Amino acid sequence: MSMIKIEKVSRNYKTGETVVKALKEVSLEVDAGEFLSIAGPSGSGKTTLLNLIGCIDGIDSGEIYINDQPISGMDKTQKTTFRRNNLGFIFQTYNLIPVLSAYENVSFVLSLLDIPADEIKRRTYEVLKEVGLEGMENRRPAKLSGGQQQRIAIARALVKNPQIILADEPTANLDSKTGEEILKLMKKMNEKHGTTFIFSTHDKMVMEYASRLVLLHDGSIVSDERRQ
Amino acid sequence: MKFILQLAMKNLSRYKRRTIITSVAIAFGLMMFIIVDSILRGAQVESVRNLRWYETASLRIYDSNYWEEHYFLPLESSIKQPDKVMDIVKAEGLTATERTTFAADMILYSKDFGEDGNMSVKITAIDPSTDFDVYRYPDTLIDGRFLEPGENDGIVIGSWFAEDIGAKVGYWVTFITQGNGGFYEAFDMQIVGIVNCPNPNVNRTLIMMDKSAADSYLGMDGAVTSIDIVLDEKANLNQSAADLQAKLDQAGLSNLQVLTWRDLAQDYIAMVEAKQGGSSMILFLVFIIAAVGVSNTMLMAMYERMRELGMMRAMGMRDRDILFSFLFEAGGIGMIGATVGIALGCLVNIYLVNSGINVGFMFRDMDIGFRIQSIMRGAWSLPTILKAFFSGILLSMVVALFPIRRALKLDIPTCLHHQ
16 A cells, blocks of 8 residues: 555646646655655756645645545645644755754754653654764754754654655755765665655765655656665 | 744844844834823823913803803903802812903003003902912912902012013003993002913913902902812812802802813813824824834845745644744834833933923923923823833734735745745
């Protein structure tokens, strides 16, 4: 049974009079625990596909099922609740809150859930240790390197133990060495927690780390390759 | 909620300069509001006191026809049986005095004043044995002496009036007037005293003479134009007036009417209401400052934090919580501005309440309606301070609502990819 089932999903964007077909009847199934890379050139529809899976954008036609639950039927509030409980996000530009410390940037995700304060504290320290930021809990993002900031973002995505983590070009703002470290960390977390990772990239090195590589071109899947 | 508050407070320190500039604008506006309100309030308190002490007393009894034509000071519409009325008033435990006010032409002579001249004046004839129980002139005498009961040819005048006509104690003037019934009468009077009354309206025009002399010159046959009554400051004005009116009606004196100082000082009441509108205008200006400043600050904050906003929404933070976070932040700016504004306003107000501003140079030649001669003092008002504080916060939050709602209407991908 697939965790994510995408059935003939299309998404169009209107720019003035022009309609851009970002995704054209894309179908894909993702199993739990996969470390899947969606690759392709700019404008191929990678981010759009991630946004649709992440319930932050609307489907024009087709359907996406997550754990057999169709997401197009959800209203805005249901989608917000779904994201809060089940999804983690990692962004290319980290999107950390600069006035909060590393600890606060991670723990705020748990504060959105009904979790006791001592549990929030325990889990936050634990996940920060896991991503290699032990001792840097009180530092603000501006005092950390790009790689360290992305580690906070990974910790933030992981801390609530989501079923799926969606990462949009997570290494694009990092140098190759740091990018590789981040990928290794993501892979380690994927193996340790069994969390499904879906990340977009156009970097060949990043693709190498994926256990499954889906290639998109002009809004259509052109290849779907599973690796050992 | 704890996180939302924490985030809002931390974001306040994020753009320190912007927060300070916006807060200072709000603080300045609220400080001005407190100062202006304090001065107006102080001026009102002092004006009311000076009205009641020197101009209108607390209550006044007139013949019903008199009030309708009071601008003409009609002697024929006077109180014919003042003794009976005084008995009723005294029976009520009130302190009162009889007065007759009439119009006259005053002739000045070159012998005393340097040149001949004449002018229209209003003369108030008082009963020196009872008038000072109702009015507070004894403390205001700056030259000469007060009138003595039964004094036929003495007048006391206001110091500004004396300055304007160049009068001194001992100078003689002649009054020509129409007595009760229309006959003409002329009488010579000597200035025996000059008073410096805190009520500028009185100080500018006051001429007082003895009532019994006026009775004789005007042919009043014991009638007076008004009976003026003093009440305790805390007495219920309208209730006292109504009770007294009822007693007069019972005694068959329904031709008389009891007026409160508010009825008598309608010009002042109208002016105060207009000035209260001015005070509200200042609060409105504060609102504009807050609206422009806070709205702009929050709009800029919104655009600068658009990707964070997208991230928080993607992470499952409710729009309502994000809205509250930004509202609390705006409220925080308002609170800083309000606190600083109130602190500065109160500091200035300490000086205003204790020392006041000398505006004698302005009020000497200009009548702005307040019954204040020179020092305008402030007055404390806790409701005003609370109003300033909460309106500063509330207005900041209200005006922040629009840019926040606008940003929250954008979809999450747009927020996340905002440049």
